[in-house]
Structure formats: C-alpha cells, structure tokens
Amino acid sequence: MAKLSIDISVNVSPRTALRAVLAAGLLVMLGANLPGHLSYDSVAQLYEGHFHIRETWGPALYAWVLGFFDRFIPGTSLYVTVSAALLFGSLAAMADLRPRTSWWGVLMAALVALTPQLMIYQGIVWKDIMFADCAVAGFVLVAWAGRVWPDKVRRWTLLIAALVLMAAGAQVRQNGIIAGGFAALAVGWIAAQGSWRRGIGWAVGALIALVLVGGAETTFSEPPKAPTDTALSTGLRIVQSYDLLGAIAMDPNYKIDKLSEADPAAAAIVRARAKADYSGRRVDFVDRDTAIQAGMNALPDKAFAQQWIDLIIHHPGLYLRVRWEDFRWVFAPPVIDWCLPVYVGIDAPIEKMAPLGLQHRFVQSDVMLSNYASWFLDTPVMNHAFYFAVSLVLAGLFLWRRQEGDVTMAAMQLAAVAFSASFFIISIACDYRYLYFSDLAALAGLLYAAVDPPLPWLKGPMRKPS
Known part of the structure; x- marks a missing residue:
C-alpha cells in the first residue's frame, strides 16, 4: 500500500x-x-x-x-x-x-x-x-x-x-x-x-x-442648560492654594501678607494647620480637616492669586522646593502603592450607579x-x-x-x-x-x-x- x-x-x-x-x-x-x-x-x-x-x-x-x-x-x-x-x-x-x-x-x-x-x-x-x-x-x-x-x-x-x-x-x-x-x-x-x-x-x-x-x-x-464651566478657575484655585500650603509648611517664616489682609482670622487658621495637612502626595488630605477648609473657603480667590504670584516672584526658591516635592510624587513616587497604581472593579455611590x-x-x-x-x-x-x-x-x-x-x-x-x-x-x-x-x-x-x-x-x- x-x-x-x-x-x-x-x-x-x-x-x-x-x-x-x-x-x-x-x-x-x-x-x-x-x-x-x-x-x-x-x-x-x-x-x-x-x-x-x-x-x-x-x-x-x-x-x-x-x-x-x-x-x-x-x-x-x-x-x-x-x-x-x-x-x-x-x-x-x-x-x-x-x-x-x-x-x-x-x-x-x-x-x-x-x-x-x-x-x-x-x-x-x-x-x-x-x-x-x-x-x-x-x-x-x-x-x-x-x-x-x-x-x-x-x-x-x-x-x-x-x-x-x-x-x-x-x-x-x-x-x-x-x-x-x-x-x-x-x-x-x-x-x-x-x-x-x-x-x-x-x-x-x-x-x-x-x-x-x-x-x-x-x-x-x-x-442643554449646563451651568457655567468653572473647571479652569477651580483648578487654578486648587493649584494656588496647594502651593501656598506647601510654602507655609516648608518655611514657617514665609509671610502670607495678602491672605492676612483679606481675612486675618482665616489666614491664621491656614498658617496653623498647613504643616499638618500638606503632603506632596495629594491635595486631598486638606479635605479631611474641616478647620482649614473653613479658613480657606473664607479667603477670596483674588487673595490666593496675589499671594501665589508673590510666592513665585519674591520666593522662587521656596516655590521650586514645593513644586519639586509635588512633582517627585507623581513622576517617581517613593511608595507607588500610595498613588493608586491600578484600579479594578466598580465602585461609586449607589445613587449614581442604580x-x-x-x-x-x-x-x-x-x-x-x-x-x-x-x-x-x-x-x-x-x-x-x-x-x-x-x-x-x-x-x-x-x-x-x-x-x-x-x-x-x-x-x-x-x-x-x-x-x-x-x-x-x-x-x-x-x-x-x-x-x-x-x-x-x-x-x-x-x-x-x-x-x-x-x-x-x-x-x-x-x-x-x-
């Protein structure tokens, strides 16, 4: 065969x-x-x-x-x-x-x-x-x-x-x-x-x-009928306040004259709580402190903007130190597990999901x-x-x-x-x-x-x- x-x-x-x-x-x-x-x-x-x-x-x-x-x-x-x-x-x-x-x-x-x-x-x-x-x-x-x-x-x-x-x-x-x-x-x-x-x-x-x-x-x-988009102004306010909290936390001698002129009591609260609440990891830690939140909410956007410009122009070294601390955490985090390296599953308030x-x-x-x-x-x-x-x-x-x-x-x-x-x-x-x-x-x-x-x-x- x-x-x-x-x-x-x-x-x-x-x-x-x-x-x-x-x-x-x-x-x-x-x-x-x-x-x-x-x-x-x-x-x-x-x-x-x-x-x-x-x-x-x-x-x-x-x-x-x-x-x-x-x-x-x-x-x-x-x-x-x-x-x-x-x-x-x-x-x-x-x-x-x-x-x-x-x-x-x-x-x-x-x-x-x-x-x-x-x-x-x-x-x-x-x-x-x-x-x-x-x-x-x-x-x-x-x-x-x-x-x-x-x-x-x-x-x-x-x-x-x-x-x-x-x-x-x-x-x-x-x-x-x-x-x-x-x-x-x-x-x-x-x-x-x-x-x-x-x-x-x-x-x-x-x-x-x-x-x-x-x-x-x-x-x-x-x-239709969407409210005015305030993302840019809101984001700018967050960055400015975050930088200023970092500056106060890193240098207790940094003067926040613009904030004090706008509201001395609120500025005092921000100064007193900044070191405890600031972290280069994320701005969200501030949200846990109702006292500093009250103080920051009492201060107008204009005061934050003026103080932030003062920080950049008259204290550039301090500003760069703050920015580097924030940047190093997102660019090369010392502990990556603290920076949500991955997300799986589904989780949100039930009123949104239902x-x-x-x-x-x-x-x-x-x-x-x-x-x-x-x-x-x-x-x-x-x-x-x-x-x-x-x-x-x-x-x-x-x-x-x-x-x-x-x-x-x-x-x-x-x-x-x-x-x-x-x-x-x-x-x-x-x-x-x-x-x-x-x-x-x-x-x-x-x-x-x-x-x-x-x-x-x-x-x-x-x-x-x-």
Missing part, C-alpha cells in the same frame, strides 16, 4: 505575526476586563452622559462620549472595546510605516501587550486613557499622512482624522494640548519639503485648527488582575521616570535616522517628555494614571523602534511615500 505524505508549510511574515500578536492581545485584554473598571469619576461622567446633564467639572466631551456608546449598549463595554481597538490598531499600523518588519518587532509587540498599561489600563474608564489613546492614534495618523503626502485625498482624510482625535484628547485632559502641539510641529516638518516658511505655515495652521475643533467639540458636547443599572463589583477576576499588576509595581515597567528616559533616547535615535515616519514618532516621544514635565507646574496628586500617556507613548515608540531598529548597522534606504 502506497504511503501518502502531505507536506504543509506555513510561511508567516514578521509583519503578519506582529498583527496577530496585537489582535490576540486585544482579545485577551477585552476578555479579562469587560465591561470595564469604573471608579467614582467614571460613574459620575457616565451618569452625566447618560442623562445629558452637567453636575461635575469633569470634561463635558468625555461624558458625551461615554453617553454616546451607552446608547447602543448600556454601560461601558462598547466604549472600552472601541477605545482599545483604536490603540491596538494604531500600534499594528506602525509596522507599515517602515520598509521592513523584524522579528524583534513581534517580540516587542508581545511584551508591550502584556504590560499593565495595556492589559489592565485599557479596561479602565478614565479620561486619561481616552486622551492617551487619541494622542497615540493621532501621531500614527500624522505619520501615515506623511507617507502618502502626494495623494491629497488620502493625506487630508488622515490629517482630519488625526485632528479630530488630537482635539478630543486635548479637551478631556487639560494639558493634552501639548501632544497636539507636537503633532502640529510634525505636520509642519512633513509639509515643509525644504521650505521653512511653508513648514511654519502648516504647523501654525494645524495648531489653530486644533484649538478651533477642540472648542467646537466641547460646545457640541455640552448638555439609575445606570450598575452594581458594586470586585470579583475574582478583578483580584487576579490586581495581583497581576502587583508583579510590576516596583519594576521599570511601572516607572514614569524610566519611560521618560526611554522617550528621550528614542527621540534622539529617530531624529538621527530621520527616515519616513521617524520625525513624527520622535515628536510623539518629545510630547511625552513635555507632558510629564508639565506636571512640575500643575501636579496636585500622585495618581499613576496622570502620566499614563507618557508610558504609552514610550511603549509605542519601543514597538516602532523594534519593527525596524534605528541602529547604524541596520540603517536602510529611505522608502518613498506611496
């Missing part, structure tokens, strides 16, 4: 394997996290989006986005799926920006997909995650626009999509405009084609469009995810300072090579660095999520670099746009 032999060979390219790894990572992430993890902030914004009202000073656009997806499938399952698919799809699209894909890219894709930043954070319903996903996707779209620049239809389609995403990100994360600004610079570089005037024109035009589209998105998302059909949740799968994250807490994987350094190195390598897509990817890394640095001025709490974009941008940059390593002995020919 003749033997029948069948020879089946499968030839899988690195690019195909990279896409398969990221697709599998997306499915595993969704299976482990859906319908999503919601803290009080998440539930409050979903509540606003569902009922078309405005009760908090969280971004109106984020509430609208959550409400939009909630109309199709109640809750946040659809939102989490779409947001995560946007990120994973963007990471997969980076492979096509290079003329070749190495197997190192496949390995890096697997490692990136396994980090808590993707495996868990993509399932958390926070505006910080939406901003990061929109920003990374926006940079990838700009890079693709550069690749197809001669094709006007494809170019403008990609640039408009990038503009909408970048503008949305800037509206849900106040300092998210930084990412949009660097994306505008990348557009200017691509469009310049040897003419610096043309490049400046494109960059300025992109930045103006970013501001206009962002404003339109927020206006569109505001519910109308949405939500229930408190912390089940075995949440416990497992929390345990999984704990493996990485004291490693570089969960260290903003590490990713800050990674972004600086990657930006240098990409700018050295300056091939197709490199300048845009370098712009994303520099945006991550600038975004982290901005918290030296605005930090009021050390929650890990605040610098999530910086981590994600560095991880995306590592994947892009691994796809076609920017090393001298591997430097390949420039591929013309297609």
